[in-house]
Amino acid sequence: MAKLRVGIVGASGYTGGELLRIFLHHPNAEVVQATSEHHAGRGVGTVHPNLRGRSSLSFSRRDALAPCDALFLCLPHGETAPAAEALLPMAGRVLDLSADFRLRDPAAYPRWYGFGHPRPDLLGRFVYGIPELHRDQIRSSRMVAVAGCxxxxxxxxxxxxxxxxxxxxxxxxxxxxxxxxxxxxxxxxxxxxxxxxxxxxxxxxxxxxxxxxxxxxxxxxxxxxxxxxxxxxxxxxxxxxxxxxxxxxxxxxxxxxxxxxxxxxxxxxxxxxxxxxxxxxxxxxxxxxxxxxxxxxxxxxxxxxxxxxxxxxDNLVKGGAGQAVQCFNLMHGFPEAAGLEFPGLHPV
Amino acid sequence: MAKLRVGIVGASGYTGGELLRIFLHHPNAEVVQATSEHHAGRGVGTVHPNLRGRSSLSFSRRDALAPCDALFLCLPHGETAPAAEALLPMAGRVLDLSADFRLRDPAAYPRWYGFGHPRPDLLGRFVYGIPELHRDQIRSSRMVAVAGCxxxxxxxxxxxxxxxxxxxxxxxxxxxxxxxxxxxxxxxxxxxxxxxxxxxxxxxxxxxxxxxxxxxxxxxxxxxxxxxxxxxxxxxxxxxxxxxxxxxxxxxxxxxxxxxxxxxxxxxxxxxxxxxxxxxxxxxxxxxxxxxxxxxxxxxxxxxxxxxxxxxxDNLVKGGAGQAVQCFNLMHGFPEAAGLEFPGLHPV
Amino acid sequence: MTASYAPCPVCDAEVPVPPNPVLSELLVCESCSVALEVRALDPVVLDEAPQEEEDWGQ
Known part of the structure; x- marks a missing residue:
C-alpha cells in the first residue's frame, strides 16, 4: 500500500520541524512537500539540525505547492484564514495548527485575536482537534483545527x-x-x-x-x-x-x-x-x-x-505537531499512535 | 522468529533505564529481567517515569537471575569484575557498561581505578566496545566492554x-x-x-x-x-x-x-x-x-x-546504553541501527 | 471462592488478586501504583503496605 503523500506549509518553524521528525518513522505516510518562503531550496536539516543526514527533503515555495493527500498548515495566527481560499483545495484533508479556525463563534476573533475573521463561513467546517474529546467527529472530518498547547x-x-x-x-x-x-x-x-x-x-x-x-x-x-x-x-x-x-x-x-x-x-x-x-x-x-x-x-x-x-x-508535540498527527491518523483510519511511540527521556 | 531474551543487571540506574527505553521498540529482542536490589518487586516505571504505562516489567533480585540470551551489566565500576564469576555464565553474550574490562593492561587498574583487578585473565576476552573502530571483532565476540562516554x-x-x-x-x-x-x-x-x-x-x-x-x-x-x-x-x-x-x-x-x-x-x-x-x-x-x-x-x-x-x-546513549545496543545488534547479526532510530529533538 | 479482584483502598480501582492469596502478600495497584498488602481473606481486603515516608522537603 503506497504511503500517503503529506505536505507541510510553513515547515521551517518549530511545529513544522516536529512534523518532519514524526513523519520520519510513520509507517503509512511521508512528507513530500515542506514549504518555507525564507528557506526555499535549502535542505530541511539546515534549519532542523536533528534532521541532518536523516531527511533528504528540501524546502519549497508555497506557490509551487502541488495537490497532495493531506496538508498541515503551520502558519502564524492571522495568516492562515486569508490563505484558506488557495490552500484548502490542495488536499483531501487539511489540519491547521494555527488558531484561525479553532473558535466556532466569529465574534470571538476580534475580541481575542484582534482581527475580524475573513472566512466565518468556514469556522463551522473545522473540528476542534483534541481526539480525547472529539474522536468520532475527527474521524469523519476533512478539516481539523488542532488545539492550542x-x-x-x-x-x-x-x-x-x-x-x-x-x-x-x-x-x-x-x-x-x-x-x-x-x-x-x-x-x-x-x-x-x-x-x-x-x-x-x-x-x-x-x-x-x-x-x-x-x-x-x-x-x-x-x-x-x-x-x-x-x-x-x-x-x-x-x-x-x-x-x-x-x-x-x-x-x-x-x-x-x-x-x-x-x-x-x-x-x-x-x-x-x-x-x-x-x-x-x-x-x-x-x-x-x-x-x-x-x-x-x-x-x-x-x-x-x-x-x-x-x-x-510538550507544547510542540501533544500541544502541537503530535496531536496533529494523532488527528491525521484518525482521519485516515491509521493506528492512532502511528509515528508517536517515542516514550520520552529520563533523566533530562 | 521469537524475540531474543535480554537481561539487565543494575537496571535502576540511568544507563539501565535507557536500555529499557531502547528495547521498548527493538524488533528482535525484549527485556525479560531487570535486576535492582533496592527496587526489587517494584515496576520499572516507579524509577524511570518515561516508562510508566509503557512497560509492565518489575525489577527482580540479582540472585533470581535466570539464564538468558544476552546480559547487560550496569553495575558501578569495581563491582562488575568481582561478580564476573557468577554473571558471565548466565548468557551467551555479555555486554559490560562499567569500566572493569575496558583496559587490556591489568596494571592500569590500580593506577587509574584504585583497585587490583581480580580477574586479569578475563581482560583479554572482552572486546573494547566502539563499533566504528572494532566492528568485525565485536561481531564475532561473546563479551564486549562498552566504551566510556x-x-x-x-x-x-x-x-x-x-x-x-x-x-x-x-x-x-x-x-x-x-x-x-x-x-x-x-x-x-x-x-x-x-x-x-x-x-x-x-x-x-x-x-x-x-x-x-x-x-x-x-x-x-x-x-x-x-x-x-x-x-x-x-x-x-x-x-x-x-x-x-x-x-x-x-x-x-x-x-x-x-x-x-x-x-x-x-x-x-x-x-x-x-x-x-x-x-x-x-x-x-x-x-x-x-x-x-x-x-x-x-x-x-x-x-x-x-x-x-x-x-x-549523549553520554547515556552513544556514550552508554545506545552504543551497548549497537554492539548487541552486531553480535547477533541484527541491523546495526535496530531500536536506535530516534533522531533527537529540536528545539530543546 | 476468593474474589479474583479487590478494591484498591486508595483509588478504588479493581485490583487483580492472584489465585489463593496469602495474608500480607504484596501487590501493586496498576491505577495508582501504590504498594498494597493483603490484610484479610474471604473476601480479600487490601490495605496500603507500610512504607518509610521519603523526606521530599522542598
Missing amino acids: NATAVILALHPLFAEGIAPSDGTVVEVKVGSSEGGAAFSVSSHHPERAHCLRSYRPTGHRHQAEIEQELAVRGPVRVHLSATAVDEVRGLLATAHVFPTRAVDEKEIWRLYRRAYGEEPFVRIVKGRDGNYRYPEPKVLWGTNTCEVGFELDAASGRLVVMAAL | NATAVILALHPLFAEGIAPSDGTVVEVKVGSSEGGAAFSVSSHHPERAHCLRSYRPTGHRHQAEIEQELAVRGPVRVHLSATAVDEVRGLLATAHVFPTRAVDEKEIWRLYRRAYGEEPFVRIVKGRDGNYRYPEPKVLWGTNTCEVGFELDAASGRLVVMAAL
Missing part, C-alpha cells in the same frame, strides 16, 4: 469535572507555566538569551488568548468562565497547568480517581499521575519532552475542599 | 588523525564539558541542586580515568599521551569534547575533510558537522539528546596550524 493541557485537566458538573461555571483559576518554544522560531527582544535565561516572568497574567478555546470546550453544561494566567519559566519545551477548582459539592479522592479513570483509563496519550513516592509524583513536563503524552494528576485539599488538578505536556 | 567522544574525534600519523604521540590537549547524568543516579553533596545548578566547575583538571582507555585506543602507531581535562556544566545530558592537535606536518582543510569522510562517511552513527551558517555549525550535544549519534567537526587555524577537533554525543 495551553488549551490542550487545561481542557484535558478539567473536562471530566465540567462534564460531571463538579466544577462550577465560574471561579476556576488556572496557572500555566510555559517554556520559550511556545513563542515559535521568530526571535525578539524578549527572547534574547541574556534577557530570557533564568526568567520566572509573569508574561500574561490576564487576557491569554487560549482562554477562548478553553471556555468553548469546557461549556459542556452551559457557558463557563475560566481565569487563566501564564508565567514564562527557564525552559524551552514543556508546560505545566495547575488548576484550582472549588467543587460544587463535596467529593472524595476515590470519586475523583474513578472519574478520571473513566475519562482517560483507555486513552493511549493521557496518563494519570498521582503517586506517593519518588521524584515524579505529579505530572511533569520534562519527562514528556518529545512525546505525545499528556499527564494529568490531582490533589484534594481535605481541609478546604479545593481540588487542584495538574496537567503537563 | 568521554572516551567515545575523544576517540571518535581523534582516531583518524592518530591512524594517519597527523596527530603527534604527545602534546594533544582535550577538554570535555560534561553534564550531571555522567555521575549516575546516586546523589551526593555535590549533586545537591543548589550546589550543582549553574555550575561551570573544573571537577577533573587532571587524572580523568577515561584517559587510560583513550590512550589505549589511540595507540595505533605506538604509545601516545593525551592530556584530558573535564569541566562540569549546567546540563543533565550530553558532552562536548574539544581537542587541540598540533599536527606533525602541514595539513589543509581539504585533506582533513577527506580523512574524516573516509573514516566516517558510511557510518550510521557518526555525523560530520562543519557548517558555514545557522545556529548549529559545529557538533552540539543538545541536538543529540536521546540519539545514538556522535557529531564530529573541526576547524584548522591557518595562522598557527593548530587543528581543533570537536565531538558531541
Whole structure:
C-alpha cells in the first residue's frame, strides 16, 4: 500500500520541524512537500539540525505547492484564514495548527485575536482537534483545527469535572507555566538569551488568548468562565497547568480517581499521575519532552475542599505537531499512535 | 522468529533505564529481567517515569537471575569484575557498561581505578566496545566492554588523525564539558541542586580515568599521551569534547575533510558537522539528546596550524546504553541501527 | 471462592488478586501504583503496605 503523500506549509518553524521528525518513522505516510518562503531550496536539516543526514527533503515555495493527500498548515495566527481560499483545495484533508479556525463563534476573533475573521463561513467546517474529546467527529472530518498547547493541557485537566458538573461555571483559576518554544522560531527582544535565561516572568497574567478555546470546550453544561494566567519559566519545551477548582459539592479522592479513570483509563496519550513516592509524583513536563503524552494528576485539599488538578505536556508535540498527527491518523483510519511511540527521556 | 531474551543487571540506574527505553521498540529482542536490589518487586516505571504505562516489567533480585540470551551489566565500576564469576555464565553474550574490562593492561587498574583487578585473565576476552573502530571483532565476540562516554567522544574525534600519523604521540590537549547524568543516579553533596545548578566547575583538571582507555585506543602507531581535562556544566545530558592537535606536518582543510569522510562517511552513527551558517555549525550535544549519534567537526587555524577537533554525543546513549545496543545488534547479526532510530529533538 | 479482584483502598480501582492469596502478600495497584498488602481473606481486603515516608522537603 503506497504511503500517503503529506505536505507541510510553513515547515521551517518549530511545529513544522516536529512534523518532519514524526513523519520520519510513520509507517503509512511521508512528507513530500515542506514549504518555507525564507528557506526555499535549502535542505530541511539546515534549519532542523536533528534532521541532518536523516531527511533528504528540501524546502519549497508555497506557490509551487502541488495537490497532495493531506496538508498541515503551520502558519502564524492571522495568516492562515486569508490563505484558506488557495490552500484548502490542495488536499483531501487539511489540519491547521494555527488558531484561525479553532473558535466556532466569529465574534470571538476580534475580541481575542484582534482581527475580524475573513472566512466565518468556514469556522463551522473545522473540528476542534483534541481526539480525547472529539474522536468520532475527527474521524469523519476533512478539516481539523488542532488545539492550542495551553488549551490542550487545561481542557484535558478539567473536562471530566465540567462534564460531571463538579466544577462550577465560574471561579476556576488556572496557572500555566510555559517554556520559550511556545513563542515559535521568530526571535525578539524578549527572547534574547541574556534577557530570557533564568526568567520566572509573569508574561500574561490576564487576557491569554487560549482562554477562548478553553471556555468553548469546557461549556459542556452551559457557558463557563475560566481565569487563566501564564508565567514564562527557564525552559524551552514543556508546560505545566495547575488548576484550582472549588467543587460544587463535596467529593472524595476515590470519586475523583474513578472519574478520571473513566475519562482517560483507555486513552493511549493521557496518563494519570498521582503517586506517593519518588521524584515524579505529579505530572511533569520534562519527562514528556518529545512525546505525545499528556499527564494529568490531582490533589484534594481535605481541609478546604479545593481540588487542584495538574496537567503537563510538550507544547510542540501533544500541544502541537503530535496531536496533529494523532488527528491525521484518525482521519485516515491509521493506528492512532502511528509515528508517536517515542516514550520520552529520563533523566533530562 | 521469537524475540531474543535480554537481561539487565543494575537496571535502576540511568544507563539501565535507557536500555529499557531502547528495547521498548527493538524488533528482535525484549527485556525479560531487570535486576535492582533496592527496587526489587517494584515496576520499572516507579524509577524511570518515561516508562510508566509503557512497560509492565518489575525489577527482580540479582540472585533470581535466570539464564538468558544476552546480559547487560550496569553495575558501578569495581563491582562488575568481582561478580564476573557468577554473571558471565548466565548468557551467551555479555555486554559490560562499567569500566572493569575496558583496559587490556591489568596494571592500569590500580593506577587509574584504585583497585587490583581480580580477574586479569578475563581482560583479554572482552572486546573494547566502539563499533566504528572494532566492528568485525565485536561481531564475532561473546563479551564486549562498552566504551566510556568521554572516551567515545575523544576517540571518535581523534582516531583518524592518530591512524594517519597527523596527530603527534604527545602534546594533544582535550577538554570535555560534561553534564550531571555522567555521575549516575546516586546523589551526593555535590549533586545537591543548589550546589550543582549553574555550575561551570573544573571537577577533573587532571587524572580523568577515561584517559587510560583513550590512550589505549589511540595507540595505533605506538604509545601516545593525551592530556584530558573535564569541566562540569549546567546540563543533565550530553558532552562536548574539544581537542587541540598540533599536527606533525602541514595539513589543509581539504585533506582533513577527506580523512574524516573516509573514516566516517558510511557510518550510521557518526555525523560530520562543519557548517558555514545557522545556529548549529559545529557538533552540539543538545541536538543529540536521546540519539545514538556522535557529531564530529573541526576547524584548522591557518595562522598557527593548530587543528581543533570537536565531538558531541549523549553520554547515556552513544556514550552508554545506545552504543551497548549497537554492539548487541552486531553480535547477533541484527541491523546495526535496530531500536536506535530516534533522531533527537529540536528545539530543546 | 476468593474474589479474583479487590478494591484498591486508595483509588478504588479493581485490583487483580492472584489465585489463593496469602495474608500480607504484596501487590501493586496498576491505577495508582501504590504498594498494597493483603490484610484479610474471604473476601480479600487490601490495605496500603507500610512504607518509610521519603523526606521530599522542598
